[in-house]
Every structure is written in structure tokens, then in C-alpha cells.
Amino acid sequence: MKQYSAAMVAHSFWFNEFSQYLDLREQGNADADIRYLAVEGNYFQQQTTSRSLRMVQTLKRRVNILDEDYFDLFPSLDLTNQKLMNLSAILQLDSLFDDFLYEVYRNELILGDAKLYSYEIEAFFNQKQVESSKVASWTEQTIRRLAGTFKTFLREAGLLEEQDDYDQVKRPLLDTRLEILLHTKGQTRQLAAFLGR
Template sequence: MSQYSASIITHSFWFTEFSQYLELRNQGIDDVDIRSMSIDDNYFQQQSTARALDMVRVVKRRVNTLDIDYFDLFPSLDLENQKIVNLLASLHLNRLFDEFMYEVYRNELLLGDAKLHSYEIEAFFSQKQVENEKIASWKEETIRRMAGTFKTFLREADLLENQGDYDLVKRPLLDIRLEMLLHTKGEDRQLAALVGR
């Protein structure tokens, strides 16, 4: 498993860009050419060259955590399940986010409470700080931004809905083909997090 990293706080969910990138790859366009399109033609319509570089680097890494089976399935999935594929690719790249999904989001589904409060997120990070020296060394601002990023990603994936004092936890309607693919690929942990097993 990868090292803990806080780099996700500088990233966006980038679902539209992720979808476009996958479509280009499905057309046979390679990563080098997609990067050139992003920088030279501003294909992904980013506000600056620096942002375009950052976005294309992160989205490329997400896409490259997936294999041809995901590439083939993605275009036929509905919007909700496509967003979940983007979320899964993000989980592949961030160990702490993956653990958050399994330990916090899954727990909400299992308990049936369906209300995620700030204190529950704070408790998760506090526990991780106790367990891991690297996370313990992070500034409070970093922890706060990580928590905010996790919530933003889950809201954009339609798995959380902001209710003001808490977030409503929404159980996704996973496409059976995606569910079977996750199982086939040995991603039972991620599948359990999404469906509350």
C-alpha cells in the first residue's frame, strides 16, 4: 500500500476532465499526446498552464490505475457510476482516503445512521494521528483541508449531500457490471465501502 500523502488537498474531483481523458484514451490517443493537447490547445479548458499541467498529471495517474476492462465499461455506465469510477481511481492513489471510505463512510451505511458529522471525521483523523507518525506531523490546517477535500469529493460523487450541520450519506446504486468488475479485480474492500458490507 502506498505511503500516506496529503497531496489530494490540491486536487479537484475533475470528473469532466477524467471522462474526457478516458474517451481520448479509448480513441487510441496516448498520454503524451493528451498532455500536449492540454498544454498547447488548452483542451481541458483550464484557467492557466500551471493548472492544466497539474490537472492532466493527476487525471493521467487516476486513469492509469485502471485497466482495459474499466476503459471498456466506462462509456456504457450511467453518470452516477461513472463518477464512482473516478472516485475509485482517486482512492487507488490516496491510502488515507481509501481508509476513510472503509472506516467512516462504510460504517455510516452499516449502522444506518446516514448522517456524517464533523466530529466523526475529526475522530478518524485523530485516530490516524495516533497510529501514524507522518500523519501526526501534519499541521492542523492540513488535516482540516484533507477533511474538506474528502467531503468535497464524496459530494461531487453524489455519495454525500450537505445538510448544513451534517452530511447525508447516500448509498449508491452500483451498476451490477461495475460491482462484478470490482469483485473480479480483487477490490472487495472498496466494494464493501461503497455498498456497506
């Protein structure tokens, strides 16, 4: 059974910081060095030390779920595909968000409706509450916050565009090299979602 978590409500998309983290790694800094820069030197310009620490721990997990093949490709990708690489790392770390992309976003592309309404997001969480006692134990506020976080992340990745009473679902222009890399790494669900297959 999948392990779902609501921890994502405390995170942000942090794309610029993800890029900076990769730059620091490229310059030869170890994770411990980057943590020191973040906490002691406020490298990522966070308002509090605890926020710096939480962010750098999250970024470390995102970066470390990837490997050298991703790191080598990242600088040569356009902004859209760099954001998709950040999103890919997030999806690999959060199975509920991965399910949301695959079951909700992908279906919008397949069906061609391309309009994501709040009731469709509610239906997803209702289904997960039936499937998982963990999700069923969450408060309505937690689920509302998670739904908002999911939408925010997909908007920042360029996959959703906010309209009046719905989000326009946008199909990404996936770089062939990133597509091949995701396929090689076994990220078939992500690929299916990104490509609407």
C-alpha cells in the same frame, strides 16, 4: 505500514475531465498527446498552464491505475456509476482517502445512522495521527483542508449530500457490471464501503 499523503488537497474530483481523458484515449491518443493538448492547447480549459499540467498528470495517474476492462465498461454506465469509477481510481491512488471511505463512510451505512458530522471526521484524523507519524506531523490547516477535500469528493460522487450541520450519507445504486468488475479486480474494500457490508 501504509504510506499516507496530503497531496489530494491540490486535486479536484475532475469527473468531466476524467471522462474527456478516457474519450481521448479511446480515440487513439497516447498520454503524451493528451499532455500536449492540455498544456499547449488548454484542452481542459484551465486558468493557468501549471494548473493544466498538474491536472493532466493527476488524470494520467487515475486512468493508468485502471485497465481496458474499466475503459470498455465506462461508456455504457450511467452517470452515477461513471462517477464511482472515477472515485474508484482516486481511492486506489490514495490510501488515506481509501481508509476514510472504509472506516467512516462504510460504518455510517452499516450502523444506519447515515449522518456524517464534523466530529466524526475529526475522530478519524485524530486516530490516524496516533497511527502514523506522517499524519501526526501535518498542521491543523492541512488536516482541515484534507477533510474538506474528502467531503467534496464524496459529494461530487453522489455519496454525501450536504445538510445544515452534517452530511447525509447516501448509498449508491451500484451497477451490477461495475460491482462484478471491482470484485474481479480485488477491490473488496471499495465494494464493502459502497455496499455497506
